[in-house]
Amino acid sequence: MFENLSERLGGVFDRLTKQGALSEDDVKTALREVRVALLEADVSLPVARQFIKAVEKKATGAAVTKSITPGQQVVKIVHDELIATLTGEGEPGALKIDSPPAPILMVGLQGGGKTTTTAKLAKRLKERDGKKVLMASLDVNRPAAMEQLEILGKQIGVDTLPIIKGEDPVAIAKRAKTQASLGGYDVYMLDTAGRLSIDEELMAQVEAVRDVANPRETILVVDGLTGQDAVHTAQNFDDRIGISGVVLTRMDGDGRGGAALSMRAITGKPIKFVGLGEKMDALETFEPDRIAGRILG
Numbered sequence: 001m002f003e004n005l006s007e008r009l010g011g012v013f014d015r016l017t018k019q020g021a022l023s024e025d026d027v028k029t030a031l032r033e034v035r036v037a038l039l040e041a042d043v044s045l046p047v048a049r050q051f052i053k054a055v056e057k058k059a060t061g062a063a064v065t066k067s068i069t070p071g072q073q074v075v076k077i078v079h080d081e082l083i084a085t086l087t088g089e090g091e092p093g094a095l096k097i098d099s100p101p102a103p104i105l106m107v108g109l110q111g112g113g114k115t116t117t118t119a120k121l122a123k124r125l126k127e128r129d130g131k132k133v134l135m136a137s138l139d140v141n142r143p144a145a146m147e148q149l150e151i152l153g154k155q156i157g158v159d160t161l162p163i164i165k166g167e168d169p170v171a172i173a174k175r176a177k178t179q180a181s182l183g184g185y186d187v188y189m190l191d192t193a194g195r196l197s198i199d200e201e202l203m204a205q206v207e208a209v210r211d212v213a214n215p216r217e218t219i220l221v222v223d224g225l226t227g228q229d230a231v232h233t234a235q236n237f238d239d240r241i242g243i244s245g246v247v248l249t250r251m252d253g254d255g256r257g258g259a260a261l262s263m264r265a266i267t268g269k270p271i272k273f274v275g276l277g278e279k280m281d282a283l284e285t286f287e288p289d290r291i292a293g294r295i296l297g
């Protein structure tokens, strides 16, 4: 892990005399390389700046022990700080699903992977946690999206709320709640409609659904490859709806994962899971260590 950064820093430090502690100049030189690595990983500029400042403070004057080189020492401090920034409160991947039936509201823009993630999460809750799950699609604008959830439900063996044509999202949410109570479900997941961009109509609709469902978790699903846009989307949804966590999808792509750092630093919301492919098993608990490795290359 961090081979590239270690190499870069190794080169920097080869030119410096070894000392007992990291000098201000050593640290500044090394952090220039770290800054480049962060920006290459698509970490937003303000977050990269803030991060470098925090590391600079910790690294300047830090003792260099005999067993490691100054370069390795800086890498370690950078790594620890990355983990600290990426780690949210509580157990990663944990969801508040006590007091059944617990509603989970799934929100996000169209194409981000919301419907796929709803089904992946339902499968995980069923198989890992032994929960009885009901899924309902609230995407009345796109009948194909409703059918998509139904097909995925059949595929993973999770019930979906029967589709009634012409019903509005709030009515569907209410019906899901009733069905979940009557049917003895532990969890019911509401897959809300997405739009290509955030607009007033979308937000008002999600808000109305939130108010009737009173969700235990509101999970934002965003494409992890969209970097700054993902963070912007999260801020908008959090301001208007209030989100409890994030799922970053398409982390199987060749993006470097900088969105994760920006997301945590700017919104403060925990990244609960990452999507790692189109298959129903391709959902994993967010692991700060792994993402830190990818960010630093």
Ligand code: GDP
Pocket: 108, 109, 110, 111, 112, 113, 114, 115, 116, 117, 194, 248, 249, 250, 251, 252, 253, 274, 275, 276, 277, 278, 282
């Ligand atoms: P929605 O419009 O937000 O509901 O998006 P969908 O769930 O329909 O997903 C859009 C496309 O992205 C589908 O083809 C999914 O299979 C794909 N997708 C979703 N999550 C992931 C992921 O983590 N990795 C990859 N590679 N594809 C994904």
